[in-house]
Amino acid sequence: MNEMRSPFQLGGDSTMILITTAGKAGAEAARLLAQRGEPVRILVRDPEKATTLAQAGAEVAVGDLEVPSTIDAAMQGIAAVVLVSLAIPTQELNVVNSAVGAGVDHVVKITSKASADSPIARRRGQTEIENGLVASGLGYTLLRNNAYMQNFLMLAPAIAKTSSFGSSTGDGRIGMVDTRDVAAVAVEIAASPASHRGKTYWPSGPESLSYADAARMFSKVLGRPITFHPLTFEEQKRAMVDVGVPDHIAEMNAQAVTLFAQGDSDWINDDVLSILGRPAHTFEQFVTDFAPEFS
Ligand SMILES: NC(=O)c1ccc[n+]([C@@H]2O[C@H](COP(=O)([O-])OP(=O)(O)OC[C@H]3O[C@@H](n4cnc5c(N)ncnc54)[C@H](OP(=O)(O)O)[C@@H]3O)[C@@H](O)[C@H]2O)c1
Incomplete structure (x- = not known):
């Protein structure tokens, strides 16, 4: 130690x-x-x-x-x-x-x-x-990076308690990436930077999902119905403040969620695969690995 x-x-x-x-x-x-x-x-x-x-x-x-x-x-x-x-x-x-x-x-x-x-x-x-x-x-x-799957961990207590979660993402789809992949990519490049100098990558997950799609995946993996309900901008910001996010950061996060609803993060690519030589984690894998947090 x-x-x-x-x-x-x-x-x-x-x-x-x-x-x-x-x-x-x-x-x-x-x-x-x-x-x-x-x-x-x-x-x-x-x-x-x-x-x-x-x-x-x-x-x-x-x-x-x-x-x-x-x-x-x-x-x-x-x-x-x-x-x-x-x-x-x-x-x-x-x-x-x-x-x-x-x-x-x-x-x-x-x-x-x-x-x-x-x-x-x-x-x-x-x-x-x-x-x-x-x-x-x-x-x-x-x-x-695209938005992190691990942002759902902020919603874990609500999902565990109420089997539902809210957001102002609307129908917007997001190519969410697992932070384990972001970290693995960062470490790979930091340890061997030669071929990555001066480059910009856009790490994403392997699929672009709406929050309704995410609710279906939670239901499948957790084995109980999990529902998604839409929130307004103000409700979205309040929900983040209520789980401890400082007000000015909650404001920026809620603004980002509004852009999600407009399709701003509806993009994926294979940067994680090409840098790591293995596919990025799926949302299903993320929920499976963190299932105890949502249960
Ligand atoms: N979250 C996403 O979905 C997402 C997606 C794409 C890109 N990013 C980018 O990732 C970066 C990190 O954002 P995040 O939301 O994931 O946050 P995070 O890395 O999970 O948390 C921020 C960390 O910064 C530390 N910190 C805050 N102020 C500090 C200071 N003055 N000195 C030293 N440490 C300090 C905090 O430690 P304490 O415990 O001390 O507060 C905390 O560990 C940002 O550039 C963001 O734009 C995030």
Whole structure:
């Protein structure tokens, strides 16, 4: 079992990969690398939340993306960075600056449908970050992921309790991707970046599904009827706030869901297959693997 150490005590290693946060994709990326026995460091604000990752073999660096000195400390001896966070430009550009200063070779940026004129602030911020990374001179790869299947885990308590879930997605279909695939792609590229430099990928799942399709899949896998009911924008935002999402993030998420309803995320491709050499997880597999959460 690895002890948690201050980043000032971490030893250098030219193959070490830094994961910048331990959220959905970040924690899985760190777990994958640790499981393979490859050197990985993960930056977290609260080390208590990284206990399992530390036990799996990841080095834990305590820091805050708002505090450049803590990023610099975590960046020592790093070859590649998986840049994943809430996509606040100042925070992620702090990481880019730190990576330049430390002579990092490559940054894999977890991003979404970045656009300078998007109605969603987060997507405009993603463009600012992507542009800053490209201009930095660092090796880079952009992963503009479709929406995550794991977002359904926020709805798990409601599905377990009421056998139903609501959303303002309407009939919109989404090529949802499993964050386990996003993490696997990020790790693959960070560990062997040569053929991925300067490239943009659009990881998606293998099928595009509406939330009514998702309800049918939940019913099939869980063995009981699960129903989907439509929500208004305000109801959608309130539902996210009620499960702990901060108000301004719930606003952006609800805006994204409105775009889902308009077909904005109705796209799939085989980027996961081509990078990993195996197919992306299906939604059925996701529900099967996480069934206890929904039951
Ligand atoms: N969710 C999706 O469907 C989706 C789809 C495509 C792309 N993306 C992109 O993926 C990225 C991550 O979004 P997400 O929704 O999946 O979130 P997430 O990675 O699950 O969670 C964000 C993480 O950031 C950490 N964090 C927040 N502020 C921090 C700070 N100042 N310093 C250090 N760590 C901090 C949080 O840790 P604490 O526990 O300390 O709060 C949390 O672990 C974004 O760029 C997003 O656009 C998401």
